[in-house]
Amino acid sequence: MSIMTEEQARAILTKVVALSKADECTAQLSGSIDGNIRFALNNVSTSGIVSNTDLAVQVAFGKRVGTATINQFDDASLARVVQRAEDLAKLAPENPEFVPAVAKQTYRPTNTFSQATAAITPEYRAKVAADSITACKAEKLVAAGFLQDGQSFVAFANSNGNFGYQRATGLDYTCTVRTEDGRGSGWVGRNLQDSTSFSAGTDVRTGMRKAAASADARALEPGKYTVILEPAAAAGLVGFMINFFGAREADEGRSFLSKKGGGNKIGEQVYDPRVNMWVDPWDASVPVLPWDGEGLPRQRQDVIKDGKVVNLDYSRFWAQKQGKTAVGSPGNLIMGGGTKSTADLIRGTEKGILVTRTWYIRMVDPQTVLLTGLTRDGTFYIENGQIKYPIKNFRFNESPVIMLNNIDELGKPVRVKADEGDFIMMLPPMKLRDFTFTSLSDAV
Amino acid sequence: MLRREFLTASGLALGGGLLPGFMGRAIAAQELDSTIDVAVKRRLADAALNASKSAGATYCDVRVGRYLRQFVVTREAMVQNVVNTESTGVGIRVIADGAWGFAATNDMTESAVAAAARQATAIAKANAKTQTAPVKLAPTPGVGEVSWRTPIVKNAMQVPVKDKVDLLLGVNAAALAAGANFVNSILFVVNEQKYFASTDGSYIDQDVHRIWAPLTVTAIDKATGKFRTREGLSAPMGLGFEYLDGRAKDKFTSPNGVVNYGMSYDMREDAIAAAKQAQAKLKAPSVKPGRYDLVLDPSHTWLTIHESVGHPLELDRVLGYEANYAGTSFATLDKQKARFQYGSDKVTITADKVEPGTLGAVGYDDEGVKTKKWPLIADGKLVDYQAIRDQAHILGKTASDGCCYADHWSSVQFQRMANVSLQPGKAKQSVADMIGGVENGIYIVGDGSFSIDQQRYNAQFGGQLFYEIKNGKIGQQIEDVAYQIRTPEFWNACVSVCDASDFRYGGSFFDGKGQPSQVSAVSHGSSTARFNGINVINTARSLG
Numbered sequence: 001m002s003i004m005t006e007e008q009a010r011a012i013l014t015k016v017v018a019l020s021k022a023d024e025c026t027a028q029l030s031g032s033i034d035g036n037i038r039f040a041l042n043n044v045s046t047s048g049i050v051s052n053t054d055l056a057v058q059v060a061f062g063k064r065v066g067t068a069t070i071n072q073f074d075d076a077s078l079a080r081v082v083q084r085a086e087d088l089a090k091l092a093p094e095n096p097e098f099v100p101a102v103a104k105q106t107y108r109p110t111n112t113f114s115q116a117t118a119a120i121t122p123e124y125r126a127k128v129a130a131d132s133i134t135a136c137k138a139e140k141l142v143a144a145g146f147l148q149d150g151q152s153f154v155a156f157a158n159s160n161g162n163f164g165y166q167r168a169t170g171l172d173y174t175c176t177v178r179t180e181d182g183r184g185s186g187w188v189g190r191n192l193q194d195s196t197s198f199s200a201g202t203d204v205r206t207g208m209r210k211a212a213a214s215a216d217a218r219a220l221e222p223g224k225y226t227v228i229l230e231p232a233a234a235a236g237l238v239g240f241m242i243n244f245f246g247a248r249e250a251d252e253g254r255s256f257l258s259k260k261g262g263g264n265k266i267g268e269q270v271y272d273p274r275v276n277m278w279v280d281p282w283d284a285s286v287p288v289l290p291w292d293g294e295g296l297p298r299q300r301q302d303v304i305k306d307g308k309v310v311n312l313d314y315s316r317f318w319a320q321k322q323g324k325t326a327v328g329s330p331g332n333l334i335m336g337g338g339t340k341s342t343a344d345l346i347r348g349t350e351k352g353i354l355v356t357r358t359w360y361i362r363m364v365d366p367q368t369v370l371l372t373g374l375t376r377d378g379t380f381y382i383e384n385g386q387i388k389y390p391i392k393n394f395r396f397n398e399s400p401v402i403m404l405n406n407i408d409e410l411g412k413p414v415r416v417k418a419d420e421g422d423f424i425m426m427l428p429p430m431k432l433r434d435f436t437f438t439s440l441s442d443a444v
Numbered sequence: 445m446l447r448r449e450f451l452t453a454s455g456l457a458l459g460g461g462l463l464p465g466f467m468g469r470a471i472a473a474q475e476l477d478s479t480i481d482v483a484v485k486r487r488l489a490d491a492a493l494n495a496s497k498s499a500g501a502t503y504c505d506v507r508v509g510r511y512l513r514q515f516v517v518t519r520e521a522m523v524q525n526v527v528n529t530e531s532t533g534v535g536i537r538v539i540a541d542g543a544w545g546f547a548a549t550n551d552m553t554e555s556a557v558a559a560a561a562r563q564a565t566a567i568a569k570a571n572a573k574t575q576t577a578p579v580k581l582a583p584t585p586g587v588g589e590v591s592w593r594t595p596i597v598k599n600a601m602q603v604p605v606k607d608k609v610d611l612l613l614g615v616n617a618a619a620l621a622a623g624a625n626f627v628n629s630i631l632f633v634v635n636e637q638k639y640f641a642s643t644d645g646s647y648i649d650q651d652v653h654r655i656w657a658p659l660t661v662t663a664i665d666k667a668t669g670k671f672r673t674r675e676g677l678s679a680p681m682g683l684g685f686e687y688l689d690g691r692a693k694d695k696f697t698s699p700n701g702v703v704n705y706g707m708s709y710d711m712r713e714d715a716i717a718a719a720k721q722a723q724a725k726l727k728a729p730s731v732k733p734g735r736y737d738l739v740l741d742p743s744h745t746w747l748t749i750h751e752s753v754g755h756p757l758e759l760d761r762v763l764g765y766e767a768n769y770a771g772t773s774f775a776t777l778d779k780q781k782a783r784f785q786y787g788s789d790k791v792t793i794t795a796d797k798v799e800p801g802t803l804g805a806v807g808y809d810d811e812g813v814k815t816k817k818w819p820l821i822a823d824g825k826l827v828d829y830q831a832i833r834d835q836a837h838i839l840g841k842t843a844s845d846g847c848c849y850a851d852h853w854s855s856v857q858f859q860r861m862a863n864v865s866l867q868p869g870k871a872k873q874s875v876a877d878m879i880g881g882v883e884n885g886i887y888i889v890g891d892g893s894f895s896i897d898q899q900r901y902n903a904q905f906g907g908q909l910f911y912e913i914k915n916g917k918i919g920q921q922i923e924d925v926a927y928q929i930r931t932p933e934f935w936n937a938c939v940s941v942c943d944a945s946d947f948r949y950g951g952s953f954f955d956g957k958g959q960p961s962q963v964s965a966v967s968h969g970s971s972t973a974r975f976n977g978i979n980v981i982n983t984a985r986s987l988g
Contacts, residue, residue, distance in 0.1 A: 144767035146959040176768040253664040260669035368985040441902035
């Protein structure tokens, strides 16, 4: 019973909420079926399917909160999980920042489910691996990759009469392609909600081309360069920065969005005026659930408008304290851009560096969001609008805030997901001035 | 790679209420102090072993696991969350027709476990069709019925939540009184109750305990908008609640009065120091970039060892199995054959799964191999890797190194990093002696920012506390320091290591590897060590 229908879920949740004697009760059912296949050295290494369904019950007596979970749904189990949550709540310390369960809401559904993705079979996964491996083997290249797909549902109800139910699907494919002698490496990644348009056999060609073209890399001196970050390369930096858009940290004076003398930078010009970022659960390319983890409705909301910070992320407690209206925490991020592809941007570049992918990005200084990380799997020198030769990988030390003040041109946004992090994003390829590379890496 | 998001997930997402699924079901604290009857575990294991053999498996191992975690999360005068979780189930791995198969179930009945064993065998047979070479397992003698327990003094699971809350809120109050603007402190307690059985004739019952008490102090200057943090100098350890006793003999005071910790930790004392040092950071001058001799405290060095030695010497990375995620390794097999000069002759680095108090210490690994200690780098030369049963033959070894681990009963065990430690210098040398010989250097305490490339050549590390060293004396506190290395040059620049009296451990609770990703906990020990002529950059920037 990993994926329940709305009726099945509602029946269980209604029972649970009715069973609770606490001041308030929120119950959430979530279930998923996730499949994966992993391959390396042109062989399948592991594959599996994991199914799970969980019921989480959170109750509150005054400001004392307790949570319990269970994966059985008969009447006795439901009574047990409610009892356990109530027992835990009675023992819990008071939470001075307690905020009551959300009131009854009306959610406008988002298009997060694809029948094609939900129908993926073990045979489909085996074919994805085989298509990747066969293409690489034929050109004496070595494939290592991972396909992960899944379908899920989430349903919740609370003692205020609120209820939500929706299904979702997702697919994430990555493949690292290396030359047999280990001197060249390429990569391709694809993140989709609907698998209909996915073809590993086609996508892997991108990784293969980059692997073959990146052998015999030359060393350039570290320094400041004009770069073209492919959307996957930009995702690591932008995705990292957006984690620090919390209003509380800014108001408390411990964020790059804190203002000298107190307060936050809402309304200030922090970025180049061409930078526009927003969140929108209904966006056709990156749809996400219409509510956040607490059941608060998500909204379309500008985050950066013409380079000015216009909204920060307020928790319900912090919004209440600051006299703001809390909206659902976002699940996606969309950045505006132009119409040009990465290839178009390359054609318009006199001298520069193309970065396929960024890697192992970590915070160096939260005061300026200075990040360090490396280029990987296809770094090339561009001259007179053409890729001239592969270059050795660089370590960068760069702040996305500074980077987004050094824009030459933005291309057409595409759907990407960072290596680490849950945000699904629409990001453009970016042509940027004065990107700071601080040392060379011998890694291929 | 170390998981950067975990603290965020545990501190904030849980603060919101509902639990992420991987942590297991939430239970009452008193349930943390119980175990499953060994006889029940043996019956379940035998059901799996018999079912897999009947289905045609030539090898089978069974892990009956109960994984308990407790998190107490606080900030300032507030408890943000107390969470207890439990996850129980059985993971079964088999070899059939020369291929691996795996299946897991949380249904703790003999019939369900037998069914999972048959499923694992069917998966193995299916996998065999595309396998190019059969699995070769290094022999491991059966050990019969044995047990092992982390040698703890006080079981942290038995300490009342109220005592833990009182400790953390006391720590926070002390930090605030000492000048902190904000303070977050957390207590993580882990207990893995693992029962392993295999067709080799082993029935191994283990009770593994770990503890971690991280804290972060923040100091802000509202007028300038500047803020700085100082993380705690504790280490996650394979110890019980006694780790928080803060015994005087476990304190290591540096020549300039910075207190570091060994096998126990004084959290309150460290929080007070952190508050003062965070305030000092706001006013500390910025480093002048250039080449310096670095004197690295063990509270810092553990992370450099982890990234630049521990990971590149994992055999699966060397062979290419992690190419799409964690990466490969510069330390290729030909380098081992040639006894590659990984570091200077002062650098001897060992792997172990046995040292008491470490995160990696267990009696037997997750494929029933008795654990041991072995050299990776001897007098600077690369001599060995970390390998498990199905990899040993690749190195011409006749036995596994005993470093196989799964983070959950439902995860497939695979090669994970052992404790990897820099051995102390043989000659008597204190930290003061070492610093006395440095003309132009920086003394670094605590771990900070970290990043390394996918073959483990180029790395960059920050820290918590930085002090100038001029003409043999520690000078003022400085800021904005990070150093960049190329792994072999860095380790060859190691000119001395303090003696064993300074040896201490650091470690990671959440080292990530594999797809789907699994975490493991690992310790790294060292004495204070000196590295000459290392490239230091200045990390200060201006946002205008």
